[in-house]
Amino acid sequence: MTFKLDRYKEPDFEKEIFRNAPDAAAVPAPKDGVAPDNFHAMSIFPEYFKVGGEWLLAAESRMDCVPVLKDGSIQVVEFRHLKKGDLIICGRTENCEDGIYVNADGFNEGKSASETFAFRQGHSRESSFSRDYDELYELLKYEKNNGRIVWVMGPAFSFDHDARDAFSRVIAGGYVHAVLAGNALATHDLEGAYLQTALGQNIYTQKNQPNGHYNHLDTINKVRYYGSVPEFIKNENIDNGIIYSCEKYGVPYVLAGSIRDDGPLPPVIGNAYEAQDRMRNEIRSATTVICMATTLHSIAVGNMTPSFRVLPDGTVRKIYFYCVDISEFTVNKLTDRGSLSSKGIVTNAQDFIVNIANGLGV
Amino acid sequence: MTFKLDRYKEPDFEKEIFRNAPDAAAVPAPKDGVAPDNFHAMSIFPEYFKVGGEWLLAAESRMDCVPVLKDGSIQVVEFRHLKKGDLIICGRTENCEDGIYVNADGFNEGKSASETFAFRQGHSRESSFSRDYDELYELLKYEKNNGRIVWVMGPAFSFDHDARDAFSRVIAGGYVHAVLAGNALATHDLEGAYLQTALGQNIYTQKNQPNGHYNHLDTINKVRYYGSVPEFIKNENIDNGIIYSCEKYGVPYVLAGSIRDDGPLPPVIGNAYEAQDRMRNEIRSATTVICMATTLHSIAVGNMTPSFRVLPDGTVRKIYFYCVDISEFTVNKLTDRGSLSSKGIVTNAQDFIVNIANGLGV
């Protein structure tokens, strides 16, 4: 099996429905951070807005944000970033009535409605995931050179020796272009490299180390003492792990702060909205997103990831989105987004990443 | 059954082990935000430090933070708030060896070790919770006038009509002294009051409203337009719900921002660490804490809640901590804190709060 991108079916703007549509209405924001009544909010799909008789695609979309007409293009902006007077497209129809067209079926050619429906069904522990794995291996091999793969992970992902090791090899293999996580993931990963434990328990033998509850605090304090992760790595001769591998291979990582954090580590972004912006910046160029073992980060990233990407040459391609979690609740929460490009795998993320590393041969 | 506080057993400082103990070592912080090597970190238990021959109790404790000697008392400070030169108690023993004593059994008198152990066992869907409910009713009646009850809740808590209504009655009844939550809880609660939906689904009939995915965005935008929740309540004639009841009865609420937020609502605190500080300020006077249907907030609050409270008259009492969640994973994560005062109830928080309202007769 070799991976092949689905072709995007652009709307035929010569059709009467498009030609007869009015221009979309653009209404100024009444205050900073506030949209006018009847504002349009984006979906995950490609959306086109008729402006001066032309249909403009909102290239970098984001669900539940608003389209702003600026310098002749459509920018998709969070409420908190709106400025008074920004021109916001208004209208809540999706089929040209208000000069707005949502292209929900752009990647769906050749599939009958019943097949489409069948693909949408929920995943459970009893689903067969064999083909999902095979497809994912092929996808990742394609994306390594042709796309950008963003990985999102929860704190416990670094608790298991083999998972941590497998992901490090996936990084070394060139399959990781950005990592989005939080303070705890980085802390316990560095704790693993520094003291061989996660929350004081040896990540291989599972033995609780005496006074091991100090280990993550000692790790955090040491990194804070050195002032940065790279200095900590250098001075303490750290030579393994997720964060180490990111630093070694120049993979950017964004660590978002949360109310449960100790420390935090120096690069953690304490302001949730600044962190969100930084995460979205990584997502703006992502073509595949894989979320593992985290509900909070998966929802956050799911919210900011559209179903498509406009490549530099103007072609539109699909974004692949995976949610891997041991809880059907989390997986189905993410894959209920109505998008064919979103897939759920119900399993322990440790086994998932070991499988991925095996399947990629790294 | 009438509730009666367990008496606290203070250590007998006349014993030889206390008298012979050295003074605790206090070492200056080498930099802002950094503790010296061998820093002591706090547990959830009452801890005493020998300073100038006297044993000082750290009155407002917080797990995994450090004891700082300041103005003759022990303050418990987060790493990020340390200032260069702050005098931090060092030593990692717990039984006077370094002038530090952790009183883990202060509320445990009269129970044999085996009973203690029995109480510590994990809770599952198959545990009997009858007595836990009965005890909780009595506890809340006691705390209404003699303590301070802090409630912590996840976003979905406002999705159910009866749960939202029951909690509003619990507020009106005087059983709520503070609420800790996030942007989504407040958003969907206000959406329920404003448009009768949560995420576009009617909170009673479960019917999806046409274009209902706009409802939470319209709610947020409206509140942002008015500039504050009270102005929104006044101008839109909101007359029900959790946030409405907090405003009506003067119950403080802290809304912490997170990376998954839309909006946010005006009072949401975007910086996670500032939010953490504000939450801890509410916890500093809490005597009972009840966490419902949230893993993130439960862990955050669990981390900052000690097992005891020093009352204004100097007496030490227990803090009661409950974690209510449908997932054993979350419940056991919280109740694995080694504290007798922590209890888990495995159920849907909707039914829990309806039971509580019935049990309190509100």
Add this chain to the structure above:
Amino acid sequence: MTFKLDRYKEPDFEKEIFRNAPDAAAVPAPKDGVAPDNFHAMSIFPEYFKVGGEWLLAAESRMDCVPVLKDGSIQVVEFRHLKKGDLIICGRTENCEDGIYVNADGFNEGKSASETFAFRQGHSRESSFSRDYDELYELLKYEKNNGRIVWVMGPAFSFDHDARDAFSRVIAGGYVHAVLAGNALATHDLEGAYLQTALGQNIYTQKNQPNGHYNHLDTINKVRYYGSVPEFIKNENIDNGIIYSCEKYGVPYVLAGSIRDDGPLPPVIGNAYEAQDRMRNEIRSATTVICMATTLHSIAVGNMTPSFRVLPDGTVRKIYFYCVDISEFTVNKLTDRGSLSSKGIVTNAQDFIVNIANGLGV
């Protein structure tokens, strides 16, 4: 709100599609216990078969069993009960092509397709169940005198003092017409009455009794000694609990054996297929079925419960089917049956039954 049965929409057999349809083919079973190739298998919906020009409804249906033409009517028979030569209807179409019509929309009148779809969506811990409770109270009040309510429950249902007590009151109130369960449910319920424990743990205080692991064995052994549950109740002065209440109020209960059983108690049916037959006998007259806290029994009963019942006067009514479980996996497994009449509630069954008892005022 008062409960009102949905009216059943019978097919209009005067329509051309029915009049032009061929008679259904009936082919003899080639061997005992074996159906001919191309056998028809039943769904949960009302199904009609054209025999001698007349459309016959299979009155007592059961999913995945086969329609047998016998004495001029259609009987629905398990494979294992087929006899060589039995006339089995063959054909796998559903819209008259083979003289078979599946009336999937009989209770669906007046609802648009999109509403129907909306009702079918999965339930999770985050669904609002307020209306489901209110509807269920009204349904049970109606069924008390006009229907037959069958309750199905897993072993842990008797572990909680309040749940056991609430269900006993529901029995006493006349809302229970049959109970389907297993050896463990009955054992622990009787253990609760005899020794105040379940698996050796006090069902109210949760305290483990010394040598309490003997309690369920002593209970079983005692019942076996007396030879029957009624004799045990009489001789040991049992005066509370689920099984006691069934005996007191003459409610039939079927206890199915399983490979995990100790004992078993005398009335337990060791043969799984004989037990299945006995369970189906109770279901043949059921109008509402409520499954609580059991995956095995819920699936078993779900498989044998059609979506409709033919009343003695020939009218067709809906069967209401509820699955109550703390696990979305179990609830969704049951409610994925494609039937509008099947509802899932995700919660701890203890709280569910306490709510029900409160809602019924018993």
Add this chain to the structure above:
Amino acid sequence: MTFKLDRYKEPDFEKEIFRNAPDAAAVPAPKDGVAPDNFHAMSIFPEYFKVGGEWLLAAESRMDCVPVLKDGSIQVVEFRHLKKGDLIICGRTENCEDGIYVNADGFNEGKSASETFAFRQGHSRESSFSRDYDELYELLKYEKNNGRIVWVMGPAFSFDHDARDAFSRVIAGGYVHAVLAGNALATHDLEGAYLQTALGQNIYTQKNQPNGHYNHLDTINKVRYYGSVPEFIKNENIDNGIIYSCEKYGVPYVLAGSIRDDGPLPPVIGNAYEAQDRMRNEIRSATTVICMATTLHSIAVGNMTPSFRVLPDGTVRKIYFYCVDISEFTVNKLTDRGSLSSKGIVTNAQDFIVNIANGLGV
């Protein structure tokens, strides 16, 4: 790492406590199937009974069954198999007081109490399982030639292409000495071989086949038509899958009937207690037991598996018991047996068995 069996520490019967102990009391059963009051019930540990001054080990034990003195040895018998007059050992002490000694620490030498405790802690999705996998690979290689490995599995285990394939290779590799399962596992595995689906869904592509809900019924009906699984395999040219591999390599399999069964397939044992006896017969010689993706069968087998095995040469060795499930609830239910030899792995059984096949190099 090479696997090495822990040595069993036999009690030192020369010690005073053993020499001074009375003979165990043996009391006749008052009726068929009934034990006398004060009967002793077995644990999972090696237990010794003083008879005629000699300490006899109950060689083939089973939790919650009773020790019967017969022909000079101790047999462990289910209640239902007791005959009036059987001599049953009575007494509920464990430390020689009644001539009964439970050797709970026989495999625990050299470990301190705190280590023992640490090993007993619960497993969750956040536990590190790396070492567990590595140990299991070594264990299975040892057991292939020196022990007997019994695998237990739930119905969904055959739903996934890779899992089914991996387990077939584990069978072919000689690592499977018996399989315990139910009607559904065998049905869907044979459906996979016969029609490439499980419950009508392709086991690799996940596509729902038209009229696919007939597939498992057609499979069952066909096997019933041929009269046996081997005849079905021969006549329909089945050449892959779990049951096929068992037949090909002469691996015995026991299929227990349950109330949720369709069919059943010919070799399924309808009587739960007869099935239990047949399962125990396989367990009597087992040295490693691995339960995957089933709560019912895991509990059943867990109940009948002691912690030790007496080899033909009289030496006592440990039995290794694993429970693999995606639900912490199931895993912890099984590993709460108080035995060091019981281990839980929280993951999807599909990934588990693929890992095992990789780790064994089959």
